[in-house]
Amino acid sequence: MMRRHWLLVGACGWVLLILMFVSKFINFSFRIPSDYAERREMFVWTFPSVTTKHTSVQWPDKGASQPYILSSVSPSVVEPIDWQSMNEKRLELLSTVCRNASMWNLTHTTVDKFVLDRIFVCDKHKILFCQTPKVGNTQWKKVLIVLNGVFSKVEAIPENLVHDHERNGLPRLSSMTDTEIRQRLNSYFKFFIVRDPFERLISAFKDKFVKNPRFEPWYKHDIAPAIIRKYRRSHHDDNESVGLQFEDFVRYLGDKSGRQRLDRQFGDHIIHWLTYAELCAPCDISYNVVGHHETLERDAPYILKAAGIADLVSYPNIPPGITRYNRTKVERYFTGISQRDVRRLYASYQGDFNLFDYQTPAFLLD
Template identity: 75%
Template sequence: MSDTMRHHWLLVGACGWVLLILMFASKFINFNFRVPDDYGGKPEMLSWTVSAMKNVKSSAAQESERKPQPSDMPSAGPASAEQSDWQAVAAERLELLASVCRNASLRNLTHTPVNKFVLDRIFVCDKHKILFCQTPKVGNTQWKKVLIVLNGAFSTVEEIPENVVHDHEKNGLPRLSSLSNQEITKRLNTYFKFFIVRDPFERLISAFKDKFLQNPRFEPWYKHDIAPAIIRKYRKGRREEGTGLRFEDFVRYLGDPGRRRLDRQFGDHIIHWVTYAELCAPCDIPYSVVGHHETLERDAPYILKAAGIDRLVSYPTIPPGITRYNRTKVERYFSGISKRDVRRLYARFQGDFSLFGYQQPDFLLN
């Protein structure tokens, strides 16, 4: 009996030592999570310690008490109270837009002629009287899928092959520019019109990563034509031309008032980084709704409801964390860039910041 008791206490003691070791080691253990940076893009690596994990859970719990979660929303459409709240937000966005459009000091940054470049960006769904202006790097692929389904080419968004979405000969999405002037005017005056925006600087980072770092195989011109042209003109250390385009080169090009010659050379490929004002002419076209990427989980179902199509199609599932503004990422990308270049970049995109209520990035400018 004494031997049995001795073995029992030895076992208890060993377990106790294991628990102490694990508790001590947990303070130094890192857990890695992958947070997707953009639709279809490569994920960003974020490192969290055990103590940080607790803080995140606590913050998330507090946040869940302050605002409704997407899982709380009914699948058939938003509840009347929530719909009313969203309508108030949507109205505030349009009021701000109209106010900034009236600001004469920003007119050169906010007003754009409704020309062929703009009309090429606007896709048409005549069946449901909808116009959608494409603003690249803001999850537009998913909205194009919604329109493709509405136009009848596919039954659900999940059925649409990725290579079809951007093939304008196969996706069945006519552009507004393909219509007569009379037909264009009629649709601009009577159809439901919307587009989506995102923090302007974060959008530029997404465009840079997608086109110059990840560079899809079917878009070789960004790496082989556009990047070398920017490097030749804007890189200070010309001996390093073979290292590929850097974000600081990209920023220097975008902030240069004399970049127009390069823009003409690049053609429509510049749509991934020109301003929202240049893409969609929001001060010159009476849009019905402006959605925000940062609140897309809430905005998407309400846009479908406002357009009267919420029972016909659903917006694709949004990966967790993909729409959240990431200040740490923005600071990292801009960390090696001169204040002069950042201020010149902001001067170009100030209209977008003002039109859509994005805060001036003082943490980068000052």
């Protein structure tokens, strides 16, 4: 009887130990997500004053800064990054390449009406934004529209209004007097966004000649046939109904001297594949920040903070992975294109590769 009693006590003890162990495991497994979320919400950025070689930027005082939540832009951003140093390195490289005499023709341009047309103004918050197509510019325009007071939040802005420059409340720098232009270039916060040059060209090709979502018929009916007639090597089909192929597009872009007449004919429609140097004159205008499309999840809140507007507006949510560089896609588009044509294309865009620290696509050139 006594032996049976102790066996029962022992069994109860084992059951109790097992329950305690299971309970501990369950609590641990459910605590992980909340701990991760807590770390994400407590992530803080602070920026002391800094002067870059390009221009002076007044960052928010360290003592006055408030916790800055990144989850609205990207829940994956949890590691603290010294973006002040990153921006300084980007501007230092830009300045170094701009001084390289052998690259001068690829990096410098005249700050004329064409360039000033690309720069949008927010006088209320003293911001200038240079538009570089196919790098998420629509969203930055929405941010500026909200800041200018036309709409209260980015979600309320109709898509068809964003690019309607007669109605969206975004003045261009070119619309101002010479004195007003100089004053703003010398004192406003200035930024623009860049992207791997070849991937940007693929995006422009898809948008304008394959998808053409904004119902812009001139790309299909005017620009594509003109490029095909001049640059398609095989005319055994000899019909333009096949549509512009990426190979035709590459050959046109790599012809630095021969494409000038076509570009004049195309007018401002070519902005989607012009170099960053031609669009924003980064060697001739002192920008405060150069953002990268590949790190936009982190750069977007950084830019808002640096411009002093983080508490007024947020950058629209970025779908996960959409800004990541896709080498597989680049290789697929360039399959079958001759190395001669790829090298000519690279020569045309080498300035953009060097100015913004994009790796030479050796996997396409060798």
